[in-house]
Amino acid sequence: MTGSRALRWVAVAAVAVATVLAWIVWRGPRRPDAVAVAPARKLPELNGVLTLSVQLDRRVEVVAGTPIVFDVYLTTGKSAPSLSIGRTAEPWHSLVRLVDDSSGKPLGWALAPLGSPRSIAFAAEQGEAKAMDSTGNVAVVDYDHVHHLVLAASPEATKDLVPGTYAVRALIEGDSRLESAPVTVVVRGAGEAAGGDRLERERMAQSAQFYLLAKRFEDARRISGELAAREPKNCGAWMLLGDALDGLGKPREALAVYRRALAVSPRTYEEPTLLYERMAAMRQKLAS
């Protein structure tokens, strides 16, 4: 019995070894590095147009400490077929990456979305032009839709940026890549005199707008106050200050500042309706 049991074990072991060998042969050799690679994310063949701007332009000069705001637009040409990107578990905007153009590595500037990603649909219905804003996870990419994502590096994140020229691309990666053209960020050192005053002014203006969008109203109030003191005839600077005060829940102060903005508003063919609207809103807040 002992012998037959031993034989049985030998037979079982032989079958197991043969099974493993057969499996290895059937599966074929594998590259060692393939083991660690996650399966590629499946995306349809991309045929869209990815556009990137920085500070609303394609090239910008900044001093360290200036927030750097990137606008990413995803759309496509008039005749290109439409496609969908993203899903509930993986929204389209989560696929967008900003990379250093020369190295291809992610831009390490502590970028974060500023505001909600937007999917804008343009359409005409019964003689009415409409632009509808939505925040869905799936981007329908065609000519009538523009998908917009704002990624920004805060003033704190750019404070220690090394002076130099940075080329940045946006890309969406999948089975194929959709790349934007690069934009250029030139970071000037503190000692660089060229355009220093202008760049300092831009730092303040951009910071004020950044803080407002990031709902950091105290910071916005501080920096826009400095800007308005520097440019007392700039209606826009006062509006930023008013917006900051409004964000801080100070409608009375905001109203006073908006009135100041109105006082320096240049005479143009358009009425300063944004100011009027803000002033009316502040009065309503005060009344309520």
Next chain:
Amino acid sequence: MRSVRRLSPLPRVVAVFCAIACVSNLGSARPADAPSGDVHRFRWHGRIDDVDFWVGRAKSGGDVNRLPQPYTSSHVIKVEFEYVQQIAADGSESWPERHLTWSLEGAQGDDTFTEGCHGAGSLDLGPASSSGTLTDEQRNSLKATCEHKKLAISWRMYGRLESMPPLPEIPAVSYLDKNCTYRKEEGTRRTIIWMTPDVDAVVEMDTKPGSEYAKFVPVPGKFVELTVKTVPVFPARFRFVIDREHTSNFAGYAGNASIDEGFFKRYGLEHLAGEYTDSSPDLIFDKQHFQGSAWSTVKQDVVETATEQGMAVARVSAMDYGAIGKVGVYVQCKCGGQGSSAKGGAVWTPAKVLVGGKPHDAVSVPLDEDNNLMADALEDYKGDPGRDDDADPEGDGTKGDGLTTFEEYRGFMTKGGDCFDPANDLFVRTTPRFKELFVYASNEILDRASGWAGWAGDIPIISLCDRHLTGVSTVKDAVNNAPEGRGTLSVDPDTRVVNFTLQRARQRKFLDHVVSLPEPQHGVIVMAVGSSNPLLGGAPALAVPVSDPSELGPPKHTAAVLVLARQEIAESLRATMHELGHAMGIPHHSDRRTGWRVRPGVLNVVPALSPLQAAGIELFSEDAKVLEGQPTPDALLVEPGPACTQKNRAAAYRDGKFAGCLTSVIVRRGQQCSGDVACPMRYKYTDFYEPPGAKAEYTWTGTVTDGPDVKVEGPGTGAASAASGSASAGRGIDPRAVPEGGDQHVFSVDAWRGNLLQWPEGHHWPLGYFCRSPQGTDVNAAHGSRNLAGDAGRAEPCRGYLVVNDNADKDSK
């Protein structure tokens, strides 16, 4: 003397014909007057010159002259002839034409006699089976008249004078040299005979609809093939020449595109980079099409075949979307072609050019039978190339869009995707029937919004990238560095130009046709700007005028359209459409435009305008300038009325008593909010308004509080005092340390009264077309007190003001 054998040239020549015909398998192209069938003709030209003068004395023994007078003899004989030899398909030879001109002068004599012969004539010898056949009559007509006089009786032996010119003897082809010439000298007689084939070189261009030539429209890198053949088939060399004088050399390669590296890449013309420049003609022979040994000369404007052949095909490549020119074709047949140069060598003879069967001097590329510089293939571009009479949309009646028909035909590079890579650009030939507006938008949202402005006005919007119009970066810099407190932006008129290639070159004409207009056409730059930009001044968008804020008109008046970034998208869309309306000359619903000058009508009462309106001064008038820079009230005060009670959230107090309601706008009838509510040019911002029959009237200027418990001293005494001295509560704020507010606030106000009502919030305002009628719609057409603002304050709808032609001249008086 070598005897000349009169041999038929048939075997050799026919052999050449057969070889070529068999190899080239040529078609049947043949000039109308060419012999039919396989009959071949050769033209023999020749000249015989015989000039002699001789003096002598008869001698006798001992070298003693026995004659007192010398004997003289001279003659001058000239014969020129042209014979045509014809060889039929069966090899039989005939001479259908023979023409001969001759002259003969001869004299001889001494003291014993004189003899003279003279004669001349031009004979058509007519057809014959051989070249030397003469009838007796012809032979007689070739005889000179001779006269002999005997002066003394003597008996001497003298020669006879020539009394008949020598007749041509046609040599065998084998005696011809490489220039197909035969020469002979025999005593004083020199004979030269040369043979030329009676051959035409023909370029036939098929103009039937659907043919490649008829369909050809110039596109850089695209080509037309020109085929030249000898008829009958005969070896020849061919030369194709771009006629520089009649071929365009426009700057750039489209209305707004210069020759740059991208040009060569886009059209697969990298091999021409560095060789083709802006000074090169717009039609060239691209060396890529002339490789190999078949071509001996390959230059951009001339190519020549290397060897003699029966036909040649040359490709003429366009290098400009508006390329137009002439190509000459020349032939040099074996045996000297149809003539000889003064030095005796063969010359290049123009080939016959048949375009659609009609003779032309040269081949026009592209086909342009109406000679208007534009390809006949495109139906839209007929007639005068210099006209600018686009009629749709009609707008203010100004025809045209600032571009000549030729410029529209030559077309423009436009945005085709991401603007970074020029390879994405799209080429567009705009139509001369419809006006277009060219727009560069700084982001995709504004680009789409601009397109909707076109939708609203039935005017195509051509989207551009920054490289497609001039000075975008200059304008951007000006916008980003705009000074505070100004609503205009002085930018150079050389910026924003769309048709800059011809304009910079100042090329107004080509071949007596107008191709560009005196003034450049401008595009509109639409930019997103941050709220800190000082130009916007509290507006959601602004068409920033170049100089005078009271001027609206075609795009040249607008430095840029600025749109506040990161607004609600619906607001961005509305604002962009509205401002592009201004950039096309459309004023608000309250206003008219005379020439380019805005004539304000009844305007909404707003703080900024209230001092003017209170004093009855028109905006933009000379009187209004007096008040420029003066403080404006913080707000308006609507005096108590049906919509303004103490319960109103905007209630304000004066000396502790309810004084009215604060507001920023009183909507008046027929002003900016009036008319078609869906029109993008209409203001949608409302608060208090004049219902039908009501009228807002200014009452006083002073200060109020938004609470009842503060007394404010010294009411104002009117708008003038408000403007000149009333301090605004907000004016002394230190922006870095805004004081914490108390419970109440002080406002400087202009007070207005009337039976005013307040418009409810939350109304949906549609966004449609630029209005076609001044009549109010929706709430502006409602009955009773719910009628917001009524009909527009002027007779013309917005459509009636639209203008895009920067060359239009308007009297603004």
